[in-house]
Amino acid sequence: MLFSTATGYALRALAAMPEDGTYSLAKDLASHLELPGPYLAKILQSLAQEGILHSVRGPRGGFRLARPAHRITVGEVVEALEGIETMQGCVMGFAACSNHDNPCPLHKAWNEVKAHMDASMTHVTIRDLQILDMQQHRERAEAARVGA
Amino acid sequence: MLFSTATGYALRALAAMPEDGTYSLAKDLASHLELPGPYLAKILQSLAQEGILHSVRGPRGGFRLARPAHRITVGEVVEALEGIETMQGCVMGFAACSNHDNPCPLHKAWNEVKAHMDASMTHVTIRDLQILDMQQHRERAEAARVGA
């Protein structure tokens, strides 16, 4: 995959969190999604520091979305966890190919790629991933029913 | 950049190697391109094992292209050094999004990206990078002349 595994975990966790204001526990999310618990907790902490999640400690605490799901973009999450450098610079690392003249042979294709991905990442939100998450649940339930 | 630094070094080195059948020394290439010498040597060894370079030891030895430059694609070099996994699977690592139905919201964009890049990598050859290399040399010489 293109993103780091941490980013992938974050997106899956965000998509699985309820929007009713209740707080989810890191370990519940982890067991539900079958992700490494302590690691996911650390990632959620980062997201809280970046203002994407809100967290409270103590009993009845946990993590919840800091904003409505449709106002958190995939790009934001990527930037929060990886920085912006992921898709910058020449594909092959040719120094003289920094966006202006003298482009490398892959420059045009790469620029289109970047524009494409960038547009997607600013338009796709956690809300879109929630829908996907629900579909997957339906499918899993269906598979279990048929398999039994 | 998208590729590993090793792949970037390899592409630059391949683009800088002469096609007249003479052998280049790893350290000459490294100093010419300002790359870490021992590391580049290791990379060139890998390329030799993969059949992209030919190498001989001893005096007047070194590395040369195993084939004409226009018959070595960028994709081959990437595959030789990184494997094919680089651009496979879902962008966010969603398991249920493996190419068929139930695609993630970035699936379509990502597939277009992959197709685009794949086409480029199988069509762009070292020959194309040689031309780029020469242009950069001209530019550097020009800059030096003007600067002096």
Added chain:
DNA sequence: TTTTAATCCGACCCCCATATCCTTAATTAG
């Protein structure tokens, strides 16, 4: 007020990419 439940925070592994160095093997020049 004490207990409990949770995040928070730091210290610590493991693995891999990057990078270096040294020894060994091969080949040529003298």
Added chain:
DNA sequence: CTAATTAAGGATATGGGGGTCGGATTAAAA
């Protein structure tokens, strides 16, 4: 044959991402 030259290969740092663990901190509940 010997010495010089060069790649090949192994051992060894180094840094970051992935991942675990335990204690400190906070806040609610008993």
